[in-house]
Amino acid sequence: MIKSFILGIIVAILAIAASIYLVLAKGVIPAGADSGPLPLEHWASRLSLHAALASEAPKTPNPVALTDANLIAGIQLYGQHCAICHGTAAGDASTSPVAKGEYPKPPQLGTDGVEDDPEGVTYWKIDHGIRWTGMPSWKATLSDQQMWTLALFLKHMDKLSPAAEQAWQAVTNTPPAPAPSPAPPASSSSPSS
Ligand code: HEC
Incomplete structure (x- = not known):
C-alpha cells in the first residue's frame, strides 16, 4: 500500500518534470526579450526584491559626505555607466536605443527618480543588480565608495547646487560619432618585396 503510494508520487514528479522540460524544449515559453514578462514574473520578481531589500540593504548612513565635489563625482560616474539605460536630465525625452529594447523598461531617472x-x-540595487531585469550588478566594475557616491547623487538629484546642476545638464547618453578609421597597419611580419 505505502509502496504503491510512494511509487505514485515518484511517477507524478517525473511526469511534471517531463512536462516542464517539454514546454521549455519545444519553445512554448517565448525566449525573446520583446515578448514581455510571463504571467506572475513581475509579481514574483517584486516579491523577492522587496524581501532582499528588507533584509540586506544597509541601514547605515551614506559614508560619502554630501558635498558638491562628491555630487559631481557621482554625476560623472552616472554619465559613464548609467545614462545609457537611465537617461539624462532630459528624462523620458532621452530614452536611448538600448533602453527602448529592454524589459522591464529602465526608469528614466531624470523624470522618474529615486530620491524617496x-x-x-539604492546602494544595494547598484551593488547587486536586479534579477529578471536588465539592471546589472556593478560590484565587478565599481568600488564601494563609487557606488555610495552614485547613491548620494541619486538621492539629491532634485535639489542640486548650481555647479552640480550644470554638470548634470551636461551629461549625455548618445555615443560619440565614430572616429575615422585608422590607416591599415603596415605589416611587419611579411616585408614587402
Ligand atoms: C543595461 C541597462 C542598465 C544600466 C547600464 C543600468 N541600469 Fe539601473 N536599471 C535597469 C533596469 C532595467 C531597471 C529596472 C529594474 C526593475 O524593474 O526593477 C533598473 C533599475 C535601477 C534602479 C531602481 C530604480 C527604481 O525605480 O527603483 C536604480 C537605483 C538603478 N537602476 C541605478 C543604476 C545605476 C546607478 C547605474 C549605473 C551604475 C545603472 N542603474 C545602470 C537597467 C540598467
Whole structure:
C-alpha cells in the first residue's frame, strides 16, 4: 500500500518534470526579450526584491559626505555607466536605443527618480543588480565608495547646487560619432618585396 503510494508520487514528479522540460524544449515559453514578462514574473520578481531589500540593504548612513565635489563625482560616474539605460536630465525625452529594447523598461531617472528611496536601498540595487531585469550588478566594475557616491547623487538629484546642476545638464547618453578609421597597419611580419 505505502509502496504503491510512494511509487505514485515518484511517477507524478517525473511526469511534471517531463512536462516542464517539454514546454521549455519545444519553445512554448517565448525566449525573446520583446515578448514581455510571463504571467506572475513581475509579481514574483517584486516579491523577492522587496524581501532582499528588507533584509540586506544597509541601514547605515551614506559614508560619502554630501558635498558638491562628491555630487559631481557621482554625476560623472552616472554619465559613464548609467545614462545609457537611465537617461539624462532630459528624462523620458532621452530614452536611448538600448533602453527602448529592454524589459522591464529602465526608469528614466531624470523624470522618474529615486530620491524617496533610502540611500542604502539604492546602494544595494547598484551593488547587486536586479534579477529578471536588465539592471546589472556593478560590484565587478565599481568600488564601494563609487557606488555610495552614485547613491548620494541619486538621492539629491532634485535639489542640486548650481555647479552640480550644470554638470548634470551636461551629461549625455548618445555615443560619440565614430572616429575615422585608422590607416591599415603596415605589416611587419611579411616585408614587402
Ligand atoms: C543595461 C541597462 C542598465 C544600466 C547600464 C543600468 N541600469 Fe539601473 N536599471 C535597469 C533596469 C532595467 C531597471 C529596472 C529594474 C526593475 O524593474 O526593477 C533598473 C533599475 C535601477 C534602479 C531602481 C530604480 C527604481 O525605480 O527603483 C536604480 C537605483 C538603478 N537602476 C541605478 C543604476 C545605476 C546607478 C547605474 C549605473 C551604475 C545603472 N542603474 C545602470 C537597467 C540598467
